Structures are given as C-alpha cells and as structure tokens.
Amino acid sequence: MQTTAAVVRTIGGKLDFEQVTLDGPRPDEILVELVAVGVCHTDLATIAGTLPFPMPGILGHEGSGLVREVGSDVTKVKPGDRLAVSFASCGDCVACLAGEPAYCHSFMALNYAGVRPDGSSVASDSGGAVGSSFFGQSTFATHEITKERNVVIVPEEFPLERAGPLGCGIQTGAGAVMRSFAAPAGSSIVVLGGGSVGLSAVLGAVVQGCTTIIVVEPVASRRELALSIGATHAIDPAAGAVEEQVRAIVADGVNFAFDTTGIPAVLTSALNSLGNQGVLGLVAIPSDPDSVLALPLIQSIILGVTVKGIVEGDSDPDVFIPELMSLYLAGRFPFDKLVTTMPFSDINKGIEAQHDGSAIKVVLVHLAADPWPRRLLRPRIS
Numbered sequence: 465m466q467t468t469a470a471v472v473r474t475i476g477g478k479l480d481f482e483q484v485t486l487d488g489p490r491p492d493e494i495l496v497e498l499v500a501v502g503v504c505h506t507d508l509a510t511i512a513g514t515l516p517f518p519m520p521g522i523l524g525h526e527g528s529g530l531v532r533e534v535g536s537d538v539t540k541v542k543p544g545d546r547l548a549v550s551f552a553s554c555g556d557c558v559a560c561l562a563g564e565p566a567y568c569h570s571f572m573a574l575n576y577a578g579v580r581p582d583g584s585s586v587a588s589d590s591g592g593a594v595g596s597s598f599f600g601q602s603t604f605a606t607h608e609i610t611k612e613r614n615v616v617i618v619p620e621e622f623p624l625e626r627a628g629p630l631g632c633g634i635q636t637g638a639g640a641v642m643r644s645f646a647a648p649a650g651s652s653i654v655v656l657g658g659g660s661v662g663l664s665a666v667l668g669a670v671v672q673g674c675t676t677i678i679v680v681e682p683v684a685s686r687r688e689l690a691l692s693i694g695a696t697h698a699i700d701p702a703a704g705a706v707e708e709q710v711r712a713i714v715a716d717g718v719n720f721a722f723d724t725t726g727i728p729a730v731l732t733s734a735l736n737s738l739g740n741q742g743v744l745g746l747v748a749i750p751s752d753p754d755s756v757l758a759l760p761l762i763q764s765i766i767l768g769v770t771v772k773g774i775v776e777g778d779s780d781p782d783v784f785i786p787e788l789m790s791l792y793l794a795g796r797f798p799f800d801k802l803v804t805t806m807p808f809s810d811i812n813k814g815i816e817a818q819h820d821g822s823a824i825k826v827v828l829v830h831l832a833a834d835p836w837p838r839r840l841l842r843p844r845i846s
C-alpha cells in the first residue's frame with residue numbers, strides 16, 4: 465500500500481513528505497494507521513548522524529494508532545484495536561526471556577538496522593529501499609508495519625493521541641526511577657536536565673514517594689514546570705557548583721542521580737552529589753559519541769557507588785506502559801503537562817522546537833491532514 469512518510473535523506477537535513485510503498489503485513493506483522501507520534505531525542509540524534517541509520521529513511525518511534533490489518537500469525541491484536549508502539553526486541557534471547565527486553569541482545573539490529581531481520585525493507589520508493597523499521601516502527605508516517613512484541617493495547621478511556629510517548633521518552637524517564645532505581649519511598653534524587661526524560665523521572669519519583677526531588681536545569685521556565693509537577697527543589701547550574709547546591713539541600717549527598725544530559729562535566733557533578741551507596745543512572749546519548757566518564761576510583765569504592773547504564777527505563781512495555789496508563793488515569797502521572805501538540809504536517813517545526821528546547825515533548829497529530837472521528841481520540845463521556 466501507499467503511505468505518506470516524512471523522509472530524512474541526508475544527515476542534518478529537513479524531512480520531506482513523500483509517497484512511500486509499504487510491504488506487508490507478513491504473517492507476523494501488523495499494519496497500523498497512525499493517529500499521532502511523539503518526537504524523541506533519539507530521532508534528533510539519528511538525524512544529526514550521532515546514531516547510525518540508513519538514509520533515505522523514516523524515523524519516528526513513539527507512534528499510536530489503530531490496527532488496520534494483521535498477519536495470519538498475529539493473536540495479540542485485531543483490526544480496530546487502539547495501540548501504542550514501543551521498541552523492538554527478539555523475545556528469545558537471555559535478556560528477553562528474563563523480562564528485560566530493553567537489553568535484548570539483538571537490540572541494535574532490530575531497532576537501528578533499517579530493515580527486517582531477513583534484510584528486506586518494509587518501505588520503498590522509486591529510488592529503491594527506504595530505511596524503515598526504526599525501533600520496529602518508523603512512525604513519522606501515516607501508516608507503519610510493526611510486530612506483536614512492539615505494541616501495547618490502549619484502553620478506551622485513555623486518549624490515544626497521548627499514548628505514543630509512553631513507548632519511549634516517558635517510559636525511559638519514569639522507568640529509570642520506578643524500575644532501574646526502584647527508588648524507595650523517602651529516598652532522595654537529583655535529576656540532571658529538565659527535558660521530557662528528566663521531567664518524566666520527576667513524575668516517577670513522585671509516584672515512588674521520593675521526599676527530596678532536585679532538578680538541575682538552566683532554563684527558568686523548565687525549573688518552574690519541574691516544581692509544579694512535584695520536584696521539591698530546582699537548581700540553576702549557573703548559580704554555583706551543582707554538587708555544592710545539592711549538598712546544601714542534602715548534606716550527606718543523594719541516594720540517586722539521573723543524568724539526561726550526556727555532558728561529562730555534568731556527570732562529574734552528578735557523581736560528586738551522591739551519598740553512600742548512591743547510584744548514578746546514565747541515559748543520554750552524548751553529542752560526542754566518544755565521550756568518556758572519569759570515575760574517581762577511591763571515592764567510588766569507599767562510598768560504594770554504582771554507575772548504571774539505562775535503556776528505555778528497564779521497561780518491559782507489556783507490563784510498564786499499562787502501569788503508566790493506569791497511573792495517568794488515576795491522576796498520579798500527569799505526563800501530558802510536558803506535551804505540546806502540533807499537526808503532523810508541521811513535523812520540521814516540531815523537530816526544531818524539540819531541538820531548541822522551546823517545547824519539552826512534541827507530539828505530532830494527524831488530525832489536520834486526515835480528520836479522525838473525535839470519539840476515537842478522546843475518553844468517552846457517558
């Protein structure tokens with residue numbers, strides 16, 4: 465079938481809307497008509513060439529939409545189901561079998577190769593294959609092909625156009641605190657960076673019952689937003705050494721530090737903010753792929769410090785996304801406060817807004833170009 469996709473052709477280039485042919489669905493695949501897609505920092509890093517992906521290619525990995533067609537082997541969903549699409553994993557490796565698909569041994573091949581595991585491409589145009597299957601989806605388009613393991617059913621009462629970001633950015637931040645750290649009630653945390661992942665970590669820390677939640681963020685409006693969603697303190701890094709500002713709040717140092725910046729100097733401040741048996745979580749793709757963290761050995765040993773790399777907030781999407789949706793519906797996880805909605809046709813504007821920081825989490829909605837019955841998007845009013 466034909467779909468309209470926003471295609472990136474060159475590193476650093478703008479996205480062009482093009483007609484693309486989609487192949488499938490094969491027996492184990494699902495055809496989804498998209499309602500919305502979030503823009504994630506990983507899309508930006510891939511456009512910038514920091515992460516590898518074949519070009520021309522279709523990015524986008526926080527999609528939500530409606531099932532239009534399923535292959536003969538698919539049992540998890542049926543046509544008409546509302547779903548969110550998350551990252552791809554194999555289901556067969558040691559990590560997947562242990563319920564830790566974010567560390568799937570085939571993660572890079574399944575999420576970044578731009579083709580199916582057999583080397584065929586889901587998408588093509590007059591010039592040949594178009595890089596697709598980005599995070600098992602490529603949802604900067606009106607339709608996509610995905611698989612059962614990538615998708616989570618969205619309940620009727622949950623707004624479908626909000627569901628996509630739960631599949632990557634939001635679950636990464638919230639999951640870091642709720643799953644990777646499993647931060648206990650009463651614990652303290654410093655979050656470095658007040659973007660969508662950092663502020664999702666703040667929301668996760670509130671859910672966990674952390675009593676000291678410190679956000680380090682240079683932009684005043686983001687510090688204010690952090691405080692409005694549950695941060696107990698918001699630090700301006702320009703106001704003095706971050707570790708000194710943190711220790712003015714928690715003299716012994718914090719239990720957890722979560723870095724969303726990938727900036728080595730910020731990571732050093734994060735390490736120096738940790739107390740005994742503190743844990744530093746790393747999640748950001750640095751702008752320099754060769755970035756290195758200098759770990760002070762004696763201090764790290766004596767304090768019993770843990771440095772932990774985190775992918776997708778250690779999420780098992782089948783378990784964690786429904787948990788986040790329930791928390792949202794209960795009013796305990798208001799991640800929509802981070803969202804700026806734009807029409808899909810404004811995708812380049814949306815990417816620019818995400819890049820320059822004027823928006824925290826852009827969600828592109830297909831409404832303008834392709835009107836959807838509102839009943840599909842909004843909670844039912846009975």
Ligand SMILES: [Zn+2]
Pocket residue numbers: 553554555556557558559560561565567568569570
């Ligand atoms: Zn696996």
Ligand SMILES: [Zn+2]
Pocket residue numbers: 504505506507525632633
């Ligand atoms: Zn992402």
